[in-house]
Amino acid sequence: MTTIVDYGAGNLRSVQNTLDELGAEYVVTNQPQTVQEADKLLLPGVGHFGQMITALDRLRLRDPILDQIRAGVPMLGICLGLQSLFESSEESPDSPGLGLFPGTVKRFTGNIRIPHMGWNSLSPVRQTRLLKGLTNEPYAYFAHSFYVPVMDATAATCTYALPYTAILEHENIFGVQFHPEKSGPVGLQIVKNFLDF
DSSP: OEEEEOOSSSOHHHHHHHHHHTTOOEEEEOOHHHHHTOSEEEEOOOSOHHHHHHHHHHTTOHHHHHHHHHTTOOEEEETHHHHTTEEEETTSTTSOOOOSEEEEEEEOOSSSOSSEEEEEEOEESSOOGGGTTSOSSOEEEEEESEEOOOOTTEEEEEEESEEEEEEEEETTEEEESSOGGGSHHHHHHHHHHHHTO
């Protein structure tokens, strides 16, 4: 059973619609015990890094999420859900992220429109299971002001002022900076690939 973590601010309806279209069985929860029973975890994210982390801690969801990931349960973080996997974010420097990966989520700077919104191509830098069955550089929908720098776990990049992590993949941990639930057939295939693990 796929468990969607509900911390009160995620884009849950669109994510649920995607899973419904794929015929997936899932549960939406903010209960630690239910998270501890998950076969797969999906952590959607819309909003502010600090508010998300505060909500996860208030609901006592941090430890169950981390325990399941460390036990090998496949996990997909979407947008802010990806960013939460890191130690910190420039959006809220005093809010400690989940800390599964070292480093700080950065804010876009320079003479560009912020937030980065719209369709952009994904450029694989190595083989990634999430892009199975898709063309070499598929397009996905982005909406964000902060980004994860390119790192060892980066599986695909997007370029907006600079290349940054669009897909992260490390063992059972997956993250996407874009919104697969808003990315049409490409997004459906990416979520299906995750559910098929």
